[in-house]
Amino acid sequence: MPISSERETLAPDLRSSFRRRLVSSAAAAAAAVAPDAAVEMTLVSAENSMTESMCVDTSSDADSRCMIGNREEERKGETAMSGGGGERGDGMGTVEGESPAKFVFRASAPAHRRVKESPLSSDAIFSQSHAGLFNLCIVVLVAVNSRLIIENLMKYGLLIRAGFWFSSRSLKDWPLLMCCLTLHCFPLAAFVVEKLAWNELVSGPVLLLLHVILVMTEISYPVFVIVRCDSAVLSGLALMLLASIIWLKLISYMHTNYDLRTLRHHIAKDGVSFQNLLYFMVAPTLCYQPSYPRTTCIRRGWVIRQFIKLVIFTGFMGFIIEQYINPIVKNSKHPLKGNFLNAIERVLKLSVPTLYVWLCMFYCFFHLWLNILAELLRFGDREFYKDWWNAKTIEEYWRMWNMPVHKWMVRHIYFPCIRNGFSKGVAILISFLTSAVFHELCIGIPCHTFKFWAFIGILFQVPLGILTRYLQYKFKSSMVGNMIFWVFFCILGQPMCVLLYYHDVMNRKVTTE
Structure with a gap:
């Protein structure tokens, strides 16, 4: 049979198959949105449109052009329904020189097809994205602050003193500078002791005694x-702060080497x-x-x-410290001696600036400084921290905010x-005690005050952690637990500590002068 005869035989079958598929597609689309009457009208419209748009050419090239043309008509019809691409954008789907669209959103089509919640309802609020509201809060926060x-600068002027960072009194603290320099002799002494231990030149009790003397002297000397x-x-x-960091590093160095010596029959004897x-x-770690x-390189620009x-x-x-916190605490009374309501007012007034200072301190030290040091040392x-701002309890906060210490x-x-x-509880208590x-x-x-406010405040975290865990369990909401954490720790706790230590320092200055 000649090739042209095959094409003439196959062309009607192709056209028929293509017509059936498009008709069924139009019917399915109409059935999803329109009621029964609209479905019948849509099917008839689709059948007539398909019949009119089919080509008569029996060659294979003509069939291909016809099929492509029909697909282009469908796309143009969809564009017309959306309001663009044709002369009419009213949703009726007609373009000049073309047949009506196969499927339209009829007036009788249902607009409400399933149960939906409002985005801010209690059942859907946590599954929605609130990025826009977050951006709004940032804009409002920047504008208000x-x-x-x-307003503060116009009313009080610039209150920053020239001696905020360095003063004439600081120049008299040269013994502290000498102490800071000599603290680095203790790691060298620890290295010598560990070298003797690895070479088995000292016994266990003597080694323990030397380590105890080293660490006790290292922390007592700066005090x-x-x-x-x-x-x-x-x-x-x-x-x-420097003495405490060196002390923690010395403990880790001694403890780790002791553990490695007990395991050296399993590993290579590398010593120290x-x-x-x-x-x-010098590394940003305590372990x-x-x-x-x-890392492979140092990013100097970064x-x-x-x-x-x-x-x-x-x-x-x-x-913030000089312009806001200092004037507030100077105009306040001791929180444990004055009027209770006045103390609460001062604490709440201090809460915002102390929170800003706390966040700046965290960002400067844990993010910027430690990352700079890590980059320079590769x-x-x-x-150095986890998402502690999402902490639901006090325990979670202490596990996430200071990862080197944790x-x-x-x-x-x-x-x-x-x-x-x-037990686990006793181990946690010992950790908080340390x-x-x-x-x-x-x-x-x-601060030259020995009222143990910081000591009591840290130990108070143990019952506070139990309380926040209970409240989180009772309300069964992570949001409630996070709010309780912010209120107890940053809104009430830190301003109270600032007031207590400030007034103790000021009272000491008055008595000594």
């Missing part, structure tokens, strides 16, 4: 210098390396290990950008207590 800053010299608060705070210790002492994950941010946010933090593990606590306090037979001691050392010693 900008107005308050301008003695600060108290003896009657140093400024900022100078003493910087020294105590001074290079590893040197890297550990020692012989090697760390490292470091410069982060450093500029660090300078800007540090200056902003100082501005330190790979940069999980990892140290878990590694060298919590699990050693568990392995030695303590944290409370160091909070008091880092705050009470530089």
